[in-house]
Amino acid sequence: MKKTLILFSLICVSMSIATAQTTIPVQYQEMVNKLIRQLPEQKEKQEEVVTTTPNKLLDFAKTMLGIRYRTASSSPSQGFDCSGFVNYVFSNFGFKVPRSSRDFAASGESKKLSEAKIGDVILFTGTNSRSRTPGHVGIVYSIDGDEVKFIHSSSGHAKGVTISSLDEGFYKKRFLKIVSIL
Secondary structure, three states, rough: OOHHHHHHHHHHHHHHHHHHOOOOHHHHHHHHHHHHHHHHHHHHHHEEEEEEEOHHHHHHHHHHOOOOOOOOOOOOOOEEEEHHHHHHHHHHOOOOOOOOOOHOOOOOOEHHHHHHHOOOOEEEEOOOOOOEEEEEEEEEEEEEEEEEEEEEEOOOOOOOEEEOOOOOOOOOOEEEEEEEOO
């Protein structure tokens, strides 16, 4: 009986010590509650920073007009290939997008040309329009009625970051699809 009483006393003392160690003083409880109430406001502010408008995206892309074309490059100082340019622009705003034009075909939300919006990614075949695999990519720059312009890094006559019309040259017959990332 004596052993049981001693054991019971030890358990009670241990529990009271453990409770005392986990009890937070009132001043700290108030501070923690105040911080918790402020968390949703901070989260909303963070979401605002991450939100990107197509105009911000295109304003940034326009700053690179004239940067030369360079195969397998995604660096403004070295030059851009088409997918390197698109990757660089979207990555600047925190988007994780593919690095190759072929991989863009499976990313984002696919759309028809009639559903295109400014800031969408536009995909084309490579130089062989009979091969329907993606080989070129750009960003929709403007839509004026039926005329769609896009900004891209071209290996053709422009030899660098430029703005082209879908109706120019052979882009219309090379068109594959629109992909929405934003």
